[in-house]
Amino acid sequence: MSDATDTGPVLAADGRPLKRSLQRALRAEKLRALALIAPLLIFILVTFIAPIADMLFRSVENEIVSDTLPRTTLALDGWDHKSGQIPSEDVFAAFTYDLVAAAERKQHTRLGTRLNYEMTGISSLFRKTGRRVDDFGELYMDQFVDLDPAWVEPATWVTLFADPAWISSFEDWQAGDRKDATRPQPLFVASDTLGTILPETTDSYTEFARVAQTVNADSPLEETPWAPVYEALYRDLSRADSAAIAALEGPARTLLAPAQAAVAGFRTETLSDLYIDVDKDWGDPEVWATIQAFTPKYTAGYFLNAVDLQQTADGIAVQPEDQRIYFLLFKRTMFMSMMIMGSCVLLGYPIAYLLSNLSLRASNLLLILVLLPFWASLLVRTSAWKVLLQQQGVINDVLVWLGLVDDGHRLVMINNQFGTIVAMTHILLPFMILPLYSVMKTIPHTYVRAAKSLGATNWTAFWRVYFPQSVPGIGAGCILVFILSIGYYITPELVGGTTGTFISNRIAYHISSSLNWGLAAALGAILLAVVLILYWAYDRLVGIDNVSLG
Amino acid sequence: MSQMDLPPYATTGQRIWHYSFLVICGLIFFFLIAPILVIIPLSFNAENFFTFTPGMLAFDPEAYSLKHYKDFFTNPDWQQALVNSVRIAPVATIISVSLGTLAAIGLSQDHVPFRRAIMAILISPMIVPLIISAAGMYFFYSRIGLQGTYIGVVLAHAALGIPFVIITVTATLVGFDRSLTRAAANMGADPMTTFFRVQMPLILPGVISGGLFAFITSFDEVVVVLFVGSAKQQTLPWQMFTGLREQISPTILAVATILVVISIGLLTTVEVLRRRSERLRGMSPG
Structure with missing residues (x-):
């Protein structure tokens, strides 16, 4: 090629440098190949990969606590669970504002269920308290109303706290057709003036007004706030700067100034006592520590649960003895998959050996049976095995007829590990035979004959010459059978009873019965990781391109 | 020439071992086939039993009946399940086959960037355990409103069938002589004509057997449909699953027998196609 340097770059027919032309052709070819693949790739990404990603996301996602209890999440920040004390009044107040809104939105039971996974009893605690929390603050409500009946009027609250711009847009909305679904109520917006002087009241009243608008489709102008808003007003007024209130104008000053003067003389109650009155568990710092431990948006809690650990305020701890089931289940899944894999090798090897040593015609015929x-x-x-293995089933009948088993002592072969292993060995055996057969077909018979002619016995010739060459087939078959069996669901569900079930049955249980989706996702993620590692090994050993089907 | 024939000089010990090996193999074949065959006579049982009655063993015609088949063809639950299966599987198969064949042709080109990664993604529905696919699809399809819909089940089943199409069609394309398409193009055929008149007829056996695999995947599938579907999409395997778990009725055996006959038909088709394809490519002496 040295003469190319003398005459400059080699040119293609159209006068362009050949190298560039070739590169362009190559690029066009690559693009064409990708264009053919793209529709399917997008299809799989959307219908299959996205769901898997969603599951992985769900296994760590924990937004429910901070979404439902945003104020409590902030307030608990400063509380040290190691102090052995329950949190301060401020935390209880924040929790009251959150809980009353959550109860109105019917979200507190979901949150209770979520936290119940971490500490038994929280679910009923939340349900019980959710029914009572809208009474908290009633003591102050009564005293404010006694002081000035205007405090019970919805309009008072709107004039005090609403942003003037919101009031005008709300009036526009009211003037139009209220039933028109395309015109939603403008969401309540609080004014800034009182927001700085009475922060808790503004915040909790805004929450109230918005819940009234969105959940009950009510107008804030027609609804008296719930009692916890009065609690907030009391707490704000007892701390507010009287000069700032005196500087207010209009109805704000005429209402708030006397109220602030009066709060000092109000009868008082502590929120923590009210809570403990509902349920003494609220006095247990452990409950609060659990809430605090799960305030972050992402948690390893589900994964910890999936391996029989739990996240507590003090870090990671082992689950109580009676709740440690997942490690056992993983161990059992592994053990049973190993047993199934072992039986498949034992039964599959002779068949594959026979098939690969018969004439092509005979082996093709027998292959049909596989x-x-x-x-x-x-x-x-699976239904065949159910029929065969039942106590009144075919196998027991035959054994009784042969006199091997007494009619009164029929063998229990189903709804236990034995049933699962037998049925799954039968189901997965072809997946062992086919890879073994395809490897054994390629082993030349001359090697064994050479070994024998050199004086090896039949056994030595097999064990030292034939068997080592068939090991790749055993490896491929074992990984395939193992991958398939650890994720099996249907057969263990139908013939496994309680002792023969796999981790996949537990995943299904959490999705459809206990509704603990996070834990189901975490268990699934662990199972997926195991499968992918094995898949990677399979790819290294056999190459995924070489998978053949029959 | 078979390697299994005994040489004339074999010792008694070798003879014993040879015949016991054949007996062992026979027993294993029995283990493979017997459970499937045993349900066929049981499905003609005149009683609602799952075992052979004395009358059946005595070949008494009275002990046999078609009542479980009659139940299958008259019971609205089973009929609805059959209709659902027949509505879901072919559509899922068409999606898998059309997208899968195109992609397999793309993948068989010489220069495909990221081929291994793409292949791994496309094969993954076959590798990921069904319960995990089902869980993920349940979560994700609920989010986008496909959970409990016909379309959701069809899409899920199409995704599960795609690896089989990819594998079989790619395998057929390995033996495909690329100079044939070049010759066609050389003689003035446009890409569409080349594809449909030259390439397609040659890879058709692979496409059809891939399609049959995809069809049987969807037709037999129960885990994903249990989660992604709702009662309206109850398929035949789903009905069998609930039947086996709750009120175990011998109608299941009649359905099972029908399904065995269908699988024998499918298996025969795939085998015939495979041999035809190997003969066309000159890879098989038989």
Whole structure:
């Protein structure tokens, strides 16, 4: 190619440098290939990969606590759970504002259920308290109303706290057609003036007004605030700067100035006592520590639960003895998959050996016997085993007829580990035979003959010459069977009873019965990680391109 | 020439071992086939039992009946399940086959960037345990409003069938002589004509067997449909699953027998296609 340097770059027919032309052709080819692949790739990404990603996200997602209890989340920041004391009145006040809104939105039971996964009893605690929390602050409400009946009027609150711009847009809305779904109520906006002087009241009244608008489709102008707003007003007024209130104008000053003067003489109560009155568990710092531990938006809590640990305020701890089931389940899944894999090797090796040593015609015929179970519906095979293994089933009948088993002592072969292992060995055996067969087909018979002619016995020739060459097939078959079996759901569910179930049955239980989706997702993520590691090993060993189907 | 034949000089010990090996293999084949065959006579049981009655063993015609088949064809629950299965599986298969064949052709080109990564993603529905796919799809499809809909189940099943199409079609394309398409193009055929008149007929066996795999995947699938579907999408396997778990009725055996017959038909088709394809490519002596 040295003469190319003499005459400059080689040119293509159209006069461009050949190198550039070739590169362009290559790029066009790459683009065409990608254009053919793209529709399917996008399809799989949307219908399959996105769901898997969603599941992984759910296994760490924990926004429910901070979303439902935003004020409590902030207030608990300064509380030290190690102090052994329950949190301050401020935390209880913040919690009251959050809980009354959550109860109105019917979210407190969901939150209770979430926290109940971490500490048993919280669910009923939340339900019980949610029914009572809108009474908290009634003592102050009565005293404010006694002081000035205007405090019970919805209009008073709107004039005091609403942003004037909001009032005008709200009046516009009221003037129009209220039933028109395309014109939602403008959401309540608080004015800035009182926001700095009475922060808690402004905040809790805004929450109240918005809940009234969105949940009950009521107008703030027609609804008296719930009692906790009066609690906030009391707390704000007892701390507010009287000079700032005196500097206010109009109705704000005429209402707030006398109220502030009066609060000092109000009868008082402490919120923590009210809570403990509802349920003494609120006096237990552990409850608050649990809430505090789960305020972050993302948590490792589900993963910890999935391996029998739990997250407590003091860090990671082991679950109580009676709740440690997942480690056992993972161990059992592994053990049973190993048993199934082992039985598949034991049963599959002779068959694959036979098939690869018969004439092509005979082996093709026998291969049909392997492929038929492979093609038969999974449910068909599972129902067959259910029929065979039952106590009144075919196998027991035959054994009784042969006199091997007494009629009164029929064997229990179903709804236990034995049933699962037998049925799944049958179901997965073709997945062992096919890779083994395809490897054994390639082993030349001359090697064994050479070994024998050199004086090896049949056994030595097999064990030292043939077997080592078939090991890649065993490896491929084992990984395939193991991958398939650890994720099995249907067969263990139907013939496994309680002792023969897998981790996948627990995942299904959490999705459809206990509704602990986070834990289901975490268990699934762990299972997925195991499968992907094995898949990677399989890819290294066999190459995913070489997977063949029958 | 079979390697299994005994040489004439074999010792008695070798003979014993040879025949016991054949017996062992026979027993394993029995283990593979017997459970499937045993349900066929049981499905003609005149009683509601799951075992052979004395009358059946005596071949008494009275002990046999078609009543479980009659139940299958008259019971509205089973009929609805059959209709649902027939409505879901073909549509899912068409999606998998059309997208899968295109992608397999794309993947078989010489220069595909990120081929391994793309292949891994496309094969993943076959590798990921069904319960995890089902969980993920349940969560995600609920978010986007596809949970409990016909479209949701079809999309999920199409995704599960795609790896099989990719694998079979890619395998067929390995033996495809690319100079044929070049020759067609050389003689003036446009890409569409080349594809439909030259390439497609040659890879058709692979496409059809991939399609059959995708069809059987959807037709047999129960885990994903249990989660992604609602009662309105109850398929045949779903009905069998609930039947086996709750009120176990011998109608299941009749359905199972019908499904076995269908799978024998599918298996035969795939085998015939595979052999035809190997013969076309000159890879098989038989």
